[in-house]
Amino acid sequence: MAGKRFGLTDRDYAVLLLGDADLEAQLRAIRGQLHRQAQADATLQDDIADIAKRASTASGEYGMHLENSWVDEMHASVFQDAAHSTAAIGMLAPLLESLFVGIFAGIRDIAPPAQPVTPTGPRAAHAADPDFWDPHVVFSAAGRKRTQVPHGICELVETTGLTAHMPADYAQMLGAVFAYRNKMLHHGFEWPPAERAKFEARIAREGWPAEWFDRSLTNGETWIITISDALIRHVLAQIDAMLEGIGAFIQSRYP
Structure with missing residues (x-):
């Protein structure tokens, strides 16, 4: 951390x-x-374990009832996981999006730095465009614009010279978060089989860590994909690291 002013x-x-x-x-x-979601998950798992324990010593119709209850609770737990995954991504993705919208608007609006920022990369040619500082927008070499949030963020990070102050895998994390957000937003909990296969292929293609996603299976095939606790913890840690890096960048350039 740089010295305090x-x-x-x-x-x-x-x-x-x-x-x-x-x-x-x-x-x-x-x-x-x-935290409340984690507590609800733990409570449900305790209930499932209790039913399983009682079913292991019961017999007859009551034993069958407990076994059916166990199956029902296991099924319900998959959808609770999906609901909690959707809630988590529904909080984290907008937070990241609004964070970078605000950061780049702030950089745009403050006084010229002591060490001027010289735009670099493909976006630099469009510095006069009113959408230059909007991380929703990606520019083509011909100047055409399209909306693609993670790529727009990464373009602006590169253009402003922020790259050295960002965590090494921040772009990979953003790609995974927004790709998963889009799937859940458009397809709900149970994606069409083709969408599940495409997402599994993308995980491999992008090199996203396998532990970032959990899967429930049916007949040996992927059924419901959720974000893992590992990815949630990683996103929160990356937000902290990005804020530190952005602040260090600002302190080094702006009096």
Whole structure:
């Protein structure tokens, strides 16, 4: 962490770029909701284990009833996992999107830096375009624009020279988060089989860590895909690391 000015840390400088948005309160709310979801999961797993224990010693019709209850609860747990996965991605993806929208708008609006930012990369040719600072937008070499959030973020990170201050796998993380968000947004819990296969292929193609996603199977085939606790923890840790890096970048360039 760079030296403090006026008692402000690198993270503070990054958060100040967001203006009135209270990022810290948002993160506390998200972590609180994720904690409550984890408690609900633990409660359900305890209930399932209790039914299984009782079924192992019961017999007759009551034993059959307990076995059927166990199957029902196991089935319900898959959909609870999917609901919690959708809630998690529904909080994390918009947070990341709004974070970068605010950060780049903040950089755009502050005074010229002591060390001027010289735009680089394919986006640099469009610095005069009113959408230049919008991370939703990706520019082609011919100047055509399309909406593609993670790529727009990465273009602006490269263009502004922020790359060295970002976690090494931030682009990979953003790609996984927004790709999964789009699948859940458009297909719900149970994606069409072709969409499941395409996403599995993309995980391999992009080199996303296997532990970032969990799967429930039916007949040996992928049925429901959820984000894992490992990915959720990684996203939250990356947000912290990105804020530190952005703040260090700001402190190094802006008096």
